[in-house]
Amino acid sequence: MEMQEANQRPEVTPNQTIYINNLNEKVKLDELKKSLNAVFSQFGKIVEVQAFKTLKHKGQAWVVFENADSASSAISKMNEFPFYDKPMRIQFAKTKSDVVAKADGTFVPREKRKRHEEKGGKKKKEQHHDATQMGMPSGYPGLYGAAPPLSQVPYPGGAKPMLPEAPAPPNSILFVQNLPHETAPMILQALFSQYPGFKEVRMVEAKPGIAFVEFADEMQSTVAMHALQGFRIQQNPMLITYAKK
Template identity: 70%
Template sequence: MSGEAAAGGGGEANGVQPNVTIYINNLNEKIKLEALKKSLNAVFSQFGKIIEVLAFKTLKHKGQAWVVFEDVASATEALKRMQDFPFYDKPMKIQYAKTKSDVIAKADGTFVPREKRKRNDEKPEKKQKREQHHDVNQAGVGMHAYPGAYGAPPLPFGAGPKVMMPEIIVPNNILFVQELPHDATALMLQMFFCQYPGFKEVRMIEAKPGIAFVEYGDEGQATAAMNLLQGFKIKENPMRITYAKK
């Protein structure tokens, strides 16, 4: 049996059938455990709902992780599309897991019962309530009489709302990235953008989560990276990339 299979990985070639858990090795061992798990979640959540990400501090499990999806189709798509993806400067090696995630977690004393995850399941409901409340408020705004309606005196010429012309942003070597998860980090973004030529740095503003600036050597390199990563999902959030204002 190969070292990878013994560590918990496997593929169809080793007699392991497709299942909801993928086993990843050849991970960068210098990345801290929590940062590693967050980054894996961010990278793989675009393929489907993730139940949990397992990675351990023990020497035996260094450089390895397990990602558990809700269904086999998501795990299969992730395996195919992310094989050899440069993750923190090292190509990921992915196979179907040989053992169930709960078995691994219990063996390492890190098993988390599914019931404790109900809190996360409630978040979409809270978001929906906020959106409904927002819609009600917006509807209320529309109920006010506009100038000249229902006998209200019309505004004098030129006193109405000003129409803002769209600002033209000139292509340049710095990209402006929006729609990021609020817990996204510069290190996480660097993992995506550094794989393209000319990458220099990622800059984030602590007071404004969800946005970042990515600098390249020249405009052409920035444009290439923007086109290739436009809409790439991080935790189900498609990135929106434009040129930065200068």
């Protein structure tokens, strides 16, 4: 496997930055960056998310993790995952330092950079790293930790305290719990809209951490529920049941 990957991308070595393309170009830049941060922070601490308005960089983004292990996990779990109705294409970044440095104005051409590093210029990279740290602690489990058993039953096991005592019968509206309180509707829309029959997301302002997602019929809502059950937004795995009517 390693030889095959080396043949495909001989110039790319594992590093802490992933390059994502085939992103939906209609999504606003701020919304896209927030959504990427929410979805990818489950794999480890994110230093920053970079995306640009320029035509040349449309549909692309870079996510800089604190370590390469997090980046590797993100690629293996999220490559080809539908995001805003398009499958993300993800690989290790080829030009991590150039992209990030150009964005923040600290870019130095390669020949000059060598001279700077010889004189102790490595401090610039460390300062950039420290100044932009954000995200969740590393080491969270993978994306689909609880998915296999859930895919074989109509609803999650009744032992979990957050589940209602009497689960609602299958219907077209899903009840989503255990969301981070700052979750924006756009993030849920990006995840659920990839499934046929999606109609809308409704958040409850008075009760952060929950949402209702409506589909055209109960068969379509069931497909989405099983597919996204346990999907992590930041560190929180979504808990999805049918809504009570």
